[in-house]
Every structure is written in C-alpha cells, then in structure tokens.
Amino acid sequence: MAADVGVKNKDARNTLLGFLGIAALVLVLLFVQSLATAEDPLRGVAKFNGALTLFAIWGIAAVSLNLINGTLGILSLGHHGFMLIGGYATGLLILSEDARNRILVSGRSTMTERTLGLSVHSWFESLGLDALTTDDTLWLRYLVAIVVGGLVAAFAGLIVGIPSLRLRGDYLAIVTFGFGEIIRLSASTRLFAPLTNGALGFPGVPQRFASDQLLWPFGLLALTVFVMAKLKYSSYGRAMEAIREDEIAAEAMGINLAYHKVLGFVIAAFFAGVAGGLWVSWLGGVRLDFFLFQLTFFFLVAISVGGTGSITGVLLGTALVVFIRQYGDPLEQSYAVSTWAQLVGVVFLIAAGAVIVYRSARRVRPRVHPVVYLLGTAALVAILLGLVAPSFDFWQETFRGFGMRAIFLSVLLIVIMIFRPSGIVGRSEFSWAWVFGERRDQPTEEERAQDAWLTNPELQRRLAGDEENLHSIDGDSKGES
Amino acid sequence: MAMLEIEGVNKAFGGLQAITSLDLRVEKGEIVSVIGPNGAGKTTLFNLITGVYRPDSGNIQFQGRSIVGKKPNQIVDLGVARTFQNLRLFTNLTVLDNVLIPQHHKLNSTWFSAVLKTPAYRRKEQEMREFALEKLSFFGPRLMSFRLYQPVYVLSYANRRRTEIARAMATGAKLLLLDEPSAGMNPKETTEITQIIRRMRDEGGYTILLVEHKMNLVGEISDRVVVLDYGEKIAEGAYQQVVNDPKVIEAYLGKRVDDDEGASPEEPGLPR
Ligand SMILES: Nc1ncnc2c1ncn2[C@@H]1O[C@H](COP(=O)(O)OP(=O)(O)O)[C@@H](O)[C@H]1O
Ligand SMILES: [Mg+2]
Numbered sequence: 038m039a040a041d042v043g044v045k046n047k048d049a050r051n052t053l054l055g056f057l058g059i060a061a062l063v064l065v066l067l068f069v070q071s072l073a074t075a076e077d078p079l080r081g082v083a084k085f086n087g088a089l090t091l092f093a094i095w096g097i098a099a100v101s102l103n104l105i106n107g108t109l110g111i112l113s114l115g116h117h118g119f120m121l122i123g124g125y126a127t128g129l130l131i132l133s134e135d136a137r138n139r140i141l142v143s144g145r146s147t148m149t150e151r152t153l154g155l156s157v158h159s160w161f162e163s164l165g166l167d168a169l170t171t172d173d174t175l176w177l178r179y180l181v182a183i184v185v186g187g188l189v190a191a192f193a194g195l196i197v198g199i200p201s202l203r204l205r206g207d208y209l210a211i212v213t214f215g216f217g218e219i220i221r222l223s224a225s226t227r228l229f230a231p232l233t234n235g236a237l238g239f240p241g242v243p244q245r246f247a248s249d250q251l252l253w254p255f256g257l258l259a260l261t262v263f264v265m266a267k268l269k270y271s272s273y274g275r276a277m278e279a280i281r282e283d284e285i286a287a288e289a290m291g292i293n294l295a296y297h298k299v300l301g302f303v304i305a306a307f308f309a310g311v312a313g314g315l316w317v318s319w320l321g322g323v324r325l326d327f328f329l330f331q332l333t334f335f336f337l338v339a340i341s342v343g344g345t346g347s348i349t350g351v352l353l354g355t356a357l358v359v360f361i362r363q364y365g366d367p368l369e370q371s372y373a374v375s376t377w378a379q380l381v382g383v384v385f386l387i388a389a390g391a392v393i394v395y396r397s398a399r400r401v402r403p404r405v406h407p408v409v410y411l412l413g414t415a416a417l418v419a420i421l422l423g424l425v426a427p428s429f430d431f432w433q434e435t436f437r438g439f440g441m442r443a444i445f446l447s448v449l450l451i452v453i454m455i456f457r458p459s460g461i462v463g464r465s466e467f468s469w470a471w472v473f474g475e476r477r478d479q480p481t482e483e484e485r486a487q488d489a490w491l492t493n494p495e496l497q498r499r500l501a502g503d504e505e506n507l508h509s510i511d512g513d514s515k516g517e518s
Numbered sequence: 519m520a521m522l523e524i525e526g527v528n529k530a531f532g533g534l535q536a537i538t539s540l541d542l543r544v545e546k547g548e549i550v551s552v553i554g555p556n557g558a559g560k561t562t563l564f565n566l567i568t569g570v571y572r573p574d575s576g577n578i579q580f581q582g583r584s585i586v587g588k589k590p591n592q593i594v595d596l597g598v599a600r601t602f603q604n605l606r607l608f609t610n611l612t613v614l615d616n617v618l619i620p621q622h623h624k625l626n627s628t629w630f631s632a633v634l635k636t637p638a639y640r641r642k643e644q645e646m647r648e649f650a651l652e653k654l655s656f657f658g659p660r661l662m663s664f665r666l667y668q669p670v671y672v673l674s675y676a677n678r679r680r681t682e683i684a685r686a687m688a689t690g691a692k693l694l695l696l697d698e699p700s701a702g703m704n705p706k707e708t709t710e711i712t713q714i715i716r717r718m719r720d721e722g723g724y725t726i727l728l729v730e731h732k733m734n735l736v737g738e739i740s741d742r743v744v745v746l747d748y749g750e751k752i753a754e755g756a757y758q759q760v761v762n763d764p765k766v767i768e769a770y771l772g773k774r775v776d777d778d779e780g781a782s783p784e785e786p787g788l789p790r
Binding site for chain 1: 606608612615635664672
C-alpha cells in the first residue's frame with residue numbers, strides 16, 4: 038500500500054512538472070517573440086509566429102504519420118495525399134463569398150454553381166442558424182470545415198489501408214506512395230475538377246484561422262498529441278505495437294490484423310486531413326503544388342531524427358525541421374565563391390573534430406582516423422583558397438546555394454541514421470521518471486539477491502537442498518524470503 | 519465431446535508430405551505429448567491447428583466445432599493458443615505488455631473509450647493487469663516485480679520461454695499448444711518447467727498438447743504420448759508403452775546414427 042501512495046505522489050509530481058514545463062516553454066517563446074518584435078518590428082514577429090504555426094501544423098501531420106510508421110510499423114509514404122484531401126475539402130467549405138463569385142465569373146474555371154455552393158456558411162444558413170454566419174463566428178465554421186476535411190481524409194485512409202492487409206514492408210511502402218500520388222494527380226483530372234478547380238486551385242481561403250492566431254493550430258496540435266498518447270498507452274496501442282513487433286505472433290495472440298491496421302490508417306488520415314485544413318488556411322489558398330511528396334519527406338525526417346514511435350521525439354524532430362526551414366534562409370543567399378570555400382572548410386573542420394570526439398568517447402582506436410587527415414587537409418586547402426581569393430576574379434563571383442536547406446536536412450538525417458539510428462529521443466518517450474533516474478525495471482538490492490539465487494544453480498545447491506528448491510518454485514516460496 | 523479432434527488431416531508442401539492422414543484426440547484436462555525426430559511434422563501440426571496453414575484435407579474440431587479455414591486470431595477467440603518453437607515474443611515491449619496484449623481480443627471497449635479512458639475501460643485495464651499477474655505468478659517470482667517492466671530483449675532465454683507460456687495462457691485459451699517449452703533450458707530449469715506445466719493443468723485447468731524432445735519431461739507429465747515420423751503417427755499410448763515400441767525405437771535409432779556421424783568432436787584441419 039505504501040508503494041501505491043508513492044506512485045500516486047509521483048504521478049502528481051509528474052503532472053505538476055509537466056504543466057510547469059509547458060508554462061516555462063510558453064514563457065521562453067513569448068520572450069523570444071518579444072525579442073523578434075524589438076529587432077525587426079514587422080518581419081521578425083511575423084516570421085517567428087510563422088515558425089510556431091508551421092510547427093503546430095506539421096506537428097499534427099508528423100505525429101499522426103508516426104502512428105502508422107512508428108506504432109504500427111508500416112512505412113507509409115502517402116501522407117501528403119491525406120493532407121491534400123483534408124486541405125481541399127476545408128478550403129472549399131470555407132472559401133469566402135468574394136472568392137466564390139470571382140471563380141464563377143472568371144470563365145476559365147471548371148467549378149460549377151453547385152460545387153461552389155458547398156460551404157459551411159450556406160449549411161448554417163439553410164439550418165436557420167444565422168447567428169453562426171457572422172464574421173465573429175468564422176472560427177466555428179472553420180472548425181466544422183476542418184472536421185469535415187478530416188473525415189473525408191479518414192475515408193481515404195480506409196481505402197488506402199485496405200492494401201495494407203495483403204502487402205508488407207517495401208511493397209506496401211511503394212503502394213502508399215502510389216496512392217499519395219494518385220490522390221494528388223486525380224485532383225487535377227476532369228472528374229474532380231468541379232470540386233478542386235483542376236490545376237488552377239483556388240485562392241481566397243480566409244487566413245485568419247491559422248495565421249493570425251496561434252490558438253487554433255496549437256489547440257488542434259494538443260488534441261492530436263492527447264489522442265495519440267492516450268491511444269499509444271491503451272490496449273489498442275499495445276495491439277498495434279504488437280503488430281509492429283511481430284505480425285505472426287500478434288495474430289497468434291488473437292489480434293485482428295486487418296482491423297487494427299485499417300484503424301491506424303483511418304485515425305492517422307483524419308489528423309492528416311486536419312493538418313491539411315490548417316495548412317490551406319495558413320497559405321490562404323488551395324493549389325496542387327502545396328501538397329508535394331516533399332511534405333511527407335519532411336515528416337519522415339522529423340520522425341526519424343526525433344525518434345520513431347516516440348511522440349515527444351517526433352515533436353522535437355518537427356521543431357528541428359521547421360527551424361531549419363524558417364531560419365535556414367542564410368544558407369540560401371548568394372555569397373562570393375571564396376566565402377563558400379571558407380564555409381565548406383569550416384564544416385570539414387567541425388566534421389573532423391566530431392570524428393575525433395566520437396572515437397575518443399567510444400574508445401575506438403586509432404583515435405585519429407585517416408579520414409580526419411583527409412578532412413583536415415581539405416579544410417585547410419579550402420580556407421587558404423578562400424583567403425588568397427581576393428586576387429583572382431573567379432573567386433569574387435557570387436553563387437547562390439539554392440536548395441541548401443533541403444540538403445542540410447538530408448545530411449542531418451544521414452548523420453543521425455549513422456550515429457543514432459533510433460533518433461535523438463529514441464523509441465521511448467521523454468518522461469520525468471527518466472529525468473529523475475527512476476527506473477521500474479531495475480531490481481532493489483533484495484530483489485537482486487533473490488534473482489541471483491534463482492538464476493545461479495551453484496548458489497541454489499549451496500543454499501538449499503535440491504528438493505527444497507523445487508518446492509520453492511512449486512508455489513510455497515513464502516518461506517524462503 | 520473431445521476438446522480437440524483431428525480426423526484424417528493431410529498437409530503437403532509442394533512434393534513433401536508433411537502430415538499424412540493424421541488422427542488425434544485430446545480430452546479435456548489431458549496432457550498429451552507429441553514426439554518424433556526433427557522434421558517429423560510436429561510444428562506443422564501446431565500450425566495446422568492454429569490456422570497458420572490450412573489442411574489439404576481432413577477435419578479439425580475444437581469443442582465440437584470445426585476450425586478449418588478460420589484465421590489464427592479467430593481460433594484464439596475460440597480458445598486455442600500456442601507458443602512458438604523459435605520464440606516469437608514482442609521483443610521491444612515489456613514483459614507485462616507481452617502478457618497484456620493477448621487479452622486485447624477479449625476487450626469489448628471501443629478505441630474511442632480507450633482514448634477517453636472511460637471508467638468501464640479503466641476497470642477493464644485493471645482486470646487485464648490482474649489477469650496478467652496471475653498468469654505470470656505461475657513462474658514464482660521469476661517474472662514479477664522489476665521484471666514486469668523490463669523489455670523482453672534483456673531477458674534470459676529461459677525467461678523468454680516462460681514469458682511465451684504466460685502469454686499463451688493470458689489469451690484466456692483452454693487448450694494450450696506448447697512447442698518445445700523446455701528448449702534451451704538447463705536440467706534444473708527443465709525440472710521446474712515440468713512441475714509448472716503440471717500445475718497449469720491441475721490448478722489452471724488447461725488442457726495441454728506439447729511437443730518435446732526431452733524424454734524425462736515427456737515421461738514425467740504425459741497422460742498420453744503420440745509419436746510422429748515423416749508426418750505419420752507411428753505410435754500412441756502411455757509413455758512406457760510407446761518408448762518400447764519397436765517402430766519408435768527404429769525411428770529414433772535411425773536418427774541417432776545420423777547424429778553421431780554429424781557431430782565429430784574435433785574440427786578437422788585446425789592447428790593445435
Ligand atoms: N512452410 C513450409 N514450407 C515448406 N516446407 C515446410 C514448411 N514448414 C515445414 N516444412 C517441412 O515440413 C517438414 C516438417 O517440419 P516441422 O513440422 O517443422 O518438423 P518438426 O517435427 O521438427 O517440428 C519438414 O521437412 C519441413 O522442412
Ligand atoms: Mg518443430
């Protein structure tokens with residue numbers, strides 16, 4: 038009973054620390070936000086809020102993809118397809134009246150009066166809920182549109198989940214990738230053009246929901262994390278993890294593989310649809326190229342870098358990816374070739390240093406691997422060239438590093454996969470018990486002694502006769518301890 | 519009505535006849551051992567009963583209902599569970615999780631109430647935990663306290679075998695198929711597992727069909743022994759009767775000669 042009270046106290050402590058931690062994080066973010074405001078009144082704060090919003094939206098998508106990839110153990114590459122469906126549905130349902138009229142009169146559009154009539158606004162009107170059609174209640178219409186978008190995406194998840202019943206591993210990954218692309222490409226076909234406006238897409242999605250306030254993106258992120266965390270630690274989550282660990286054993290233990298795989302796809306697709314709705318609101322419009330495979334790639338990087346299967350890890354990974362995307366633009370500006378040379382030299386030097394540190398920490402010999410000499414020489418040459426450069430014309434030319442951010446992300450992914458394949462946080466979640474070094478899987482002194490006694494036949498023979506041994510294991514072990 | 523009734527079951531893999539017109543009855547509360555040389559078809563028999571493979575012909579009935587063509591998870595629902603010869607635990611999950619997972623199929627809460635942690639679901643979760651501890655306690659303190667929270671990959675081989683047996687019990691099945699439960703255990707651990715299997719029947723009320731190579735274990739606990747060779751049943755009966763059967767001796771002696779040839783004690787060509 039004393040142990041029970043201890044557990045309860047620790048739970049209370051962990052909850053308290055959790056709230057304090059989140060509060061501290063919010064304060065830090067507010068502080069940074071105020072710095073951003075001070076430094077550059079307009080761009081600074083907009084950019085910072087943009088980063089936060091992007092984190093929330095991509096966080097929803099990445100955490101939901103993690104249910105399929107991390108918990109269920111199915112590599113799924115079609116998440117941008119689910120986001121597209123949610124995004125288009127939300128966009129259409131919430132489109133402003135102005136934008137609808139402009140599309141109707143433009144003449145180039147493939148949308149009809151009927152499809153343009155699909156809106157939450159008109160639904161509320163026809164229900165006589167005029168109070169909900171004002172500007173003040175846009176958020177409510179948005180919420181409805183986003184939930185509908187999520188539901189449509191979930192239906193797509195149901196359909197994509199079905200091949201997962203017959204296929205495994207790489208084959209299934211290819212099929213999900215195919216589905217993602219089919220969804221994206223069929224959005225521009227004649228069949229769906231009345232709903233999607235074909236390749237044109239449509240602007241005029243009110244932006245207020247996602248970009249002017251952080252409340253909704255973060256509220257929905259919190260909801261996603263809540264659902265995913267509760268699911269993971271429920272019997273259903275355990276069943277899904279069992280499927281990840283060993284499908285044959287899971288089925289032999291009574292788990293209905295089909296049901297749980299499809300369930301995972303449907304729940305994940307729902308939240309991907311929600312993320313798509315927010316994404317569309319953030320961008321202020323709907324277009325096919327808002328939903329490229331690149332999105333899924335970003336989420337996969339976030340998951341792998343942060344920790345596959347770990348929700349806290351995925352959030353950390355998303356923060357990294359978003360940070361590089363939002364604040365990595367210095368990487369893509371134009372610099373003189375000599376500057377690039379020096380930059381490359383410095384990176385090589387850091388890499389060489391990292392190799393030495395890593396090998397010393399792991400006690401690998403030789404500590405200075407031949408590669409280090411190679412890297413060091415290359416770095417010195419590059420830096421020297423950069424220094425003598427001013428006397429040559431070629432070195433004055435500027436060069437712009439297009440795509441450097443994506444390259445940087447990819448290199449980050451490669452480095453993490455080599456040195457820490459389970460991701461930064463790893464498979465398990467961040468937890469306060471872990472911070473305090475409380476591990477339930479470690480024996481107490483007493484238990485350790487008993488365990489040694491149980492597992493060591495020599496000890497057993499000396500401590501008791503063979504007969505008694507059998508008895509203790511036979512049930513009446515009370516007398517032993 | 520027998521617990522398990524197998525009639526004229528055949529199974530071939532390509533040209534290889536793994537099981538040939540096999541008949542087998544297991545009554546409620548019995549411990550029946552299946553023995554036979556390697557490749558005799560013992561594991562295949564288990565795979566047929568649990569729905570991993572479908573018999574080419576013949577019938578398999580559990581408690582009077584045919585289970586041919588049912589999926590493995592449906593057969594577990596009906597009350598048949600198994601362990602695997604080559605351990606198939608959920609390696610990265612804890613011992614406790616491994617023993618909670620087989621109870622999932624009995625859960626009648628929806629995923630939604632599991633996420634919302636409704637009082638009914640909480641009660642279920644608590645019950646599942648108690649049931650898991652009850653099954654794990656068959657092995658004394660070996661899998662209890664801190665072991666509950668250890669991932670399976672840190673367990674010793676013998677503890678993994680025990681976890682697999684506890685996991686099969688936790689499905690709530692009435693008939694357990696144990697595929698070489700003592701493989702990889704030392705003599706002491708084998709004696710222990712022998713007692714435990716007996717207690718599983720006496721106290722747990724399980725009916726047990728097991729495959730074993732260790733004859734002292736088989737002799738100690740079996741009510742009946744079935745001998746397979748090349749997929750055919752060559753003998754059936756009490757242990758003493760079966761091991762003295764000339765056909766059985768022949769099947770095993772043929773094997774033993776092979777073994778002696780194969781296991782030369784010194785590696786040739788190695789410098790001393
Ligand atoms: N899936 C399979 N495909 C082809 N052959 C198989 C398969 N499973 C088992 N066999 C063959 O069936 C025979 C019986 O195997 P098994 O039941 O594993 O024997 P044991 O009695 O040692 O458990 C062996 O010859 C084996 O090679
Ligand atoms: Mg076998």
